[in-house]
Amino acid sequence: MSHQTNRPMFVLIARIPKEGVADFRAYEDAVLPLLPEFNGRLERRLRNSDDTVEVHIVSFASDVDFQNYRNDPRRMAQAELLGKSSAKLELLPMADV
Template sequence: MTVTYLLLARLPEGRLDAFDRYESAVLPLLAEHGGRLERRLRSLDDRVEAHLVSFPDDEHFAAYRADPRRSSAAPLLEASGAATELLAVRDV
């Protein structure tokens, strides 16, 4: 059963570069774990980014989250100061 998540990242002003470096490191890992980036949207003021991602199942998503390369990129996310929210979502 496919699982879909919506990630919202709220970015402090002036920290977009660190967030982009983090994204460049972790987004390519999605495909290795069966994930797919369905949409990547950013607000016009560059302060909020939204990702819609899907995985074949919860196990694939868990493997992506546990990937050590993702963990090693965590300092970039911390440096960006992004406040993130992850929601499991469904089509309605």
């Protein structure tokens, strides 16, 4: 089995209006580099051909690390960019099978 089996894992699905793609990318450029500080890993990042759907598979060493990442003030400070993008987000807890 994979060493990732015990890591909390999430799938994020972002549906982004075409006019919001630049703001969404700016948001991601600001928050994704924070992951390692919270024992997080971006396992996969997928995007459709017109950049309006993006899927991330992320894992963390623990649920506490995930919550600390979510509550980090630097991440929260970027919320305006995310809002401007008008992206609709779906976050799903997942497990290896």
